[in-house]
Amino acid sequence: MREDGPVNLPLANRAGVAQAPRIVVKIGSSSLTAPDGRLDLTVVHHLVAVLAARRAAGQQVVLVSSGAIAAGIAPLGLPGKPKDLATAQATASVGQGILVARYTEAFGYHGQRVGQVLLTAEDLIRRQNYANAQRALERLLALGVVPIVNENDTVATDEIRFGDNDRLAALVSHLVRADALVLLTDVDGLYDGPPSRPGSRLVPTVSATSDLAGVEVTGRGTAIGTGGMVTKLDAASIATGSGIPVVLTSAANVKPALAGVEVGTWFAATGHRKSARRLWLAHAAQVRGRLHLDAGAARAVTDGKRSLLAAGIVGLDGDFEPGDAVELVGPDGVVARGLTAYGSGELPAMLGKSSVQLRGSGSDAMPRAVVHRDDLAQVRPRRRH
Numbered sequence: 001m002r003e004d005g006p007v008n009l010p011l012a013n014r015a016g017v018a019q020a021p022r023i024v025v026k027i028g029s030s031s032l033t034a035p036d037g038r039l040d041l042t043v044v045h046h047l048v049a050v051l052a053a054r055r056a057a058g059q060q061v062v063l064v065s066s067g068a069i070a071a072g073i074a075p076l077g078l079p080g081k082p083k084d085l086a087t088a089q090a091t092a093s094v095g096q097g098i099l100v101a102r103y104t105e106a107f108g109y110h111g112q113r114v115g116q117v118l119l120t121a122e123d124l125i126r127r128q129n130y131a132n133a134q135r136a137l138e139r140l141l142a143l144g145v146v147p148i149v150n151e152n153d154t155v156a157t158d159e160i161r162f163g164d165n166d167r168l169a170a171l172v173s174h175l176v177r178a179d180a181l182v183l184l185t186d187v188d189g190l191y192d193g194p195p196s197r198p199g200s201r202l203v204p205t206v207s208a209t210s211d212l213a214g215v216e217v218t219g220r221g222t223a224i225g226t227g228g229m230v231t232k233l234d235a236a237s238i239a240t241g242s243g244i245p246v247v248l249t250s251a252a253n254v255k256p257a258l259a260g261v262e263v264g265t266w267f268a269a270t271g272h273r274k275s276a277r278r279l280w281l282a283h284a285a286q287v288r289g290r291l292h293l294d295a296g297a298a299r300a301v302t303d304g305k306r307s308l309l310a311a312g313i314v315g316l317d318g319d320f321e322p323g324d325a326v327e328l329v330g331p332d333g334v335v336a337r338g339l340t341a342y343g344s345g346e347l348p349a350m351l352g353k354s355s356v357q358l359r360g361s362g363s364d365a366m367p368r369a370v371v372h373r374d375d376l377a378q379v380r381p382r383r384r385h
C-alpha cells in the first residue's frame with residue numbers, strides 16, 4: 001500500500017501523465033450517453049481500448065464511471081432521467097449492472113479484468129470504511145484489475161450524496177494516491193465562458209486559483225450530466241490542493257490526454273498531500289451543526305490555524321455530539337469545518353467564556369479547545385451551482 005509519508009513530487013506537466021505509475025480516469029454520464037438516451041457503446045469501446053493499452057504498458061488505472069442512471073433509463077422504458085430519489089435509485093440499480101457488464105466484456109476482449117467498487121460518501125467519512133475501501137482498491141490494483149468505481153446510488157440518501165461523480169473521483173484519487181486525475185466530459189476543456197457562446201476560448205492551463213478569475217462556469221450540464229463545470233472545478237480544486245494534477249478534456253480526447261499530448265485544460269498541483277482526515281473534513285464530512293464565531297476567532301482558526309476556544313463562539317445551531325463534524329461560521333460565512341469536542345447540550349453554557357472562567361465554573365478541570373487545530377480543515381469559499 002502507498003503509505004502516508006514522503007511521496008513523489010507532483011507531475012510538472014501533461015507529458016508526465018504518460019509515465020505516471022497510477023492514474024484515475026473519470027468519465028461522465030454526458031459522454032457515455034448517445035443522443036437517443038442509451039448507453040453509447042462506441043464510447044465505451046473506445047475508452048476501454050485506450051485504458052487497456054495503458055494497463056498493458058504497465059500503468060495502473062482506476063476508472064470512475066458515471067452512467068448507471070443513464071444505462072437504466074431505456075431498459076425501464078422511462079422517458080428521461082428520473083427526478084425523484086426512489087426512481088433514480090431503482091434506475092441506477094438496473095443500469096449499474098448493465099454498465100459493469102459492458103465494461104467486463106470490453107476489457108475482457110483485451111484480456112483484462114475489472115472489479116466493481118461502489119462507494120458512498122460515508123465510506124470516505126468514516127475512518128474504518130475509508131481504510132477498507134483503500135485496502136480493497138490497493139489489492140485490486142496489485143492483482144492487475146481495473147477497479148470501476150461509482151457512487152452507490154441505490155443506497156445513497158439525498159442528504160449525503162455526492163450526486164455528481166467529479167468530487168468522488170477527486171477523493172478516490174486521494175484515496176489511492178494517484179499521480180494524476182483525468183476528467184473526461186463532453187467538452188474538450190474548460191472555456192472562459194459557456195462553450196456554446198461564440199467567442200468563448202479554451203483555457204489551456206490553470207496554475208493557480210487566480211487563473212480562474214474571469215472564467216464563467218455554470219452548474220448546468222447536459223440533460224443527463226450532473227453539476228456541469230462547477231463540480232469539475234470543485235473536483236480539480238480538491239485534487240490539485242492535495243498535490244494531484246488534473247487534465248480536463250473530452251472523452252474523444254482520451255488517447256492523446258493519456259499519452260501526455262497538450263489537449264484540454266491542465267490544472268497544476270497547488271498543494272501537498274493532506275491527511276485523509278482533513279480531506280474528509282473539508283470535502284466529504286456530513287455536518288451536524290454550526291458554530292458561529294466572532295471575527296477574532298474566525299481569524300484565529302483561518303490565518304493563525306489555531307484551535308477554537310469557547311470564548312470566540314457567539315452561538316450555535318444543530319443537534320450534535322462530541323466528535324461530530326460541525327461548520328465554523330465567521331461574520332462573512334463558513335470558514336472551516338472541524339470535529340467538536342463538546343456536544344450541543346453542554347456548549348451553550350460555555351459560550352463566550354474564557355478558559356479561566358470555565359475552569360472556575362468547575363465543568364472541566366482543564367477545559368479543552370472546542371475544536372482542536374488538528375481537527376480543523378479550512379473551507380475555501382465554494383462556487384454556487
Ligand SMILES: Nc1ncnc2c1ncn2[C@@H]1O[C@H](COP(=O)(O)OP(=O)(O)O)[C@@H](O)[C@H]1O
Nearest residue numbers: 028029030185191217218221222225226228229
Ligand atoms: N466554462 C465552461 N467551460 C466548459 N464547459 C462548461 C462551462 N460552463 C458550463 N459548461 C458545461 O459543462 C458541461 C459538462 O458538465 P456535465 O454535463 O455535468 O458533464 P459530465 O456528465 O461529464 O459530468 C458541458 O456540456 C458544458 O456545456
Ligand SMILES: N[C@@H](CCC(=O)OP(=O)(O)O)C(=O)O
Nearest residue numbers: 028029066067068069165226
Ligand atoms: N452515479 C451516477 C452519476 C451521476 C452523474 O450524472 O454524474 P456526472 O455525469 O459525472 O455528472 C450514475 O452513475 O448515474
